[in-house]
Amino acid sequence: MIEVEVKAKINSFDEMEEKLSKIGALKTKKEFQEDIYFNSPVVDFAKTDEALRIRTTTEDEKTNIFITYKGPKIDQKSKTRHEIEMGIEDAKKCAGIFEAIGFRNVRTVRKNRQYFTYEKFEISLDDVEGLDPYMEIEIGLNDGEDYNEAQNSIFELFEKLGITDGFERTSYLELLENLNNN
Amino acid sequence: MIEVEVKAKINSFDEMEEKLSKIGALKTKKEFQEDIYFNSPVVDFAKTDEALRIRTTTEDEKTNIFITYKGPKIDQKSKTRHEIEMGIEDAKKCAGIFEAIGFRNVRTVRKNRQYFTYEKFEISLDDVEGLDPYMEIEIGLNDGEDYNEAQNSIFELFEKLGITDGFERTSYLELLENLNNN
Numbered sequence: 001m002i003e004v005e006v007k008a009k010i011n012s013f014d015e016m017e018e019k020l021s022k023i024g025a026l027k028t029k030k031e032f033q034e035d036i037y038f039n040s041p042v043v044d045f046a047k048t049d050e051a052l053r054i055r056t057t058t059e060d061e062k063t064n065i066f067i068t069y070k071g072p073k074i075d076q077k078s079k080t081r082h083e084i085e086m087g088i089e090d091a092k093k094c095a096g097i098f099e100a101i102g103f104r105n106v107r108t109v110r111k112n113r114q115y116f117t118y119e120k121f122e123i124s125l126d127d128v129e130g131l132d133p134y135m136e137i138e139i140g141l142n143d144g145e146d147y148n149e150a151q152n153s154i155f156e157l158f159e160k161l162g163i164t165d166g167f168e169r170t171s172y173l174e175l176l177e178n179l180n181n182n
Numbered sequence: 183m184i185e186v187e188v189k190a191k192i193n194s195f196d197e198m199e200e201k202l203s204k205i206g207a208l209k210t211k212k213e214f215q216e217d218i219y220f221n222s223p224v225v226d227f228a229k230t231d232e233a234l235r236i237r238t239t240t241e242d243e244k245t246n247i248f249i250t251y252k253g254p255k256i257d258q259k260s261k262t263r264h265e266i267e268m269g270i271e272d273a274k275k276c277a278g279i280f281e282a283i284g285f286r287n288v289r290t291v292r293k294n295r296q297y298f299t300y301e302k303f304e305i306s307l308d309d310v311e312g313l314d315p316y317m318e319i320e321i322g323l324n325d326g327e328d329y330n331e332a333q334n335s336i337f338e339l340f341e342k343l344g345i346t347d348g349f350e351r352t353s354y355l356e357l358l359e360n361l362n363n364n
Contacts, residue, residue, distance in 0.1 A: 042223045042224060052283055069282045084279050084282065086279065087272075088249075100232075101234055
């Protein structure tokens with residue numbers, strides 16, 4: 001799958017929720033997400049712009065666990081990437097397997113994410129532990145589909161919501177790593 | 183988990199089924215197992231005596247999929263190893279993730295496995311594509327439990343079933359690789 005995704009800093013969640021409601025976006029699930037990121041023994045994923053993580057999501061009492069691999073960003077403006085995501089049974093066992101085959105646990109990123117849907121878009125308001133408020137807008141494409149149009153429509157939606165700057169291509173993981181290194 | 187496991191070549195499945203029935207072993211599920219083995223970009227698993235595989239099991243209409251990591255054998259007589267096994271959603275997505283993070287698909291091993299249980303033992307009659315008939319006897323232990331006693335009891339059970347030689351510490355994967363290289 002190709003994940004076409006743009007992220008921007010926002011002023012406040014309440015203000016943005018109001019704007020989203022006004023344009024008719026539908027508030028859907030709210031999840032707590034815990035992402036354990038791993039680095040490769042062969043290459044430095046921070047340099048190759050890849051990511052391997054175990055995500056545990058909790059919504060009310062329901063827990064889901066996934067492995068996600070994200071390939072390098074494939075354009076200069078957005079966070080468009082090739083992504084493979086797969087459900088798994090157990091985060092601890094999975095971390096054990098990743099470590100056994102040489103991968104190293106680098107950091108855990110925790111956030112509360114409120115999802116909205118609007119037309120073909122998935123919108124997330126992300127309250128990441130240790131970071132400012134962010135909003136992400138995403139469209140999922142099948143491999144081979146053109147992502148330029150999708151990307152343009154995402155920037156148009158940002159504009160409709162009053163956001164024309166503050167775009168950020170750096171991942172939450174790297175933003176947190178940068179904070180810690182400064 | 184520690185998997186204490188001993189494998190031996192047998193003459194015939196029918197003859198062994200009869201012996202197992204005589205001692206009171208219970209015939210349980212029969213599965214078709216397809217194992218896709220991967221090698222590491224860092225070390226050669228054939229040399230480090232590790233294994234990483236995706237196993238798809240089919241029993242009647244029911245399919246289950248797992249990732250299994252097996253550590254190196256930890257004794258000289260049996261195939262006792264540290265093992266981590268975890269259920270996953272999709273074999274193809276998983277192969278895609280393994281390949282994306284640098285692992286290489288080396289071989290697929292297919293077999294029909296008939297399971298039996300007897301006391302604390304799990305017994306398998308393994309009809310592996312391309313190999314002679316084999317039987318495996320296994321006991322699962324928790325990490326830290328002593329495996330010597332378990333191992334001795336496995337060899338006693340083999341003797342009870344008339345098998346005192348033909349033991350094989352080489353995995354089905356390696357047996358098939360060796361056949362192909364000769």
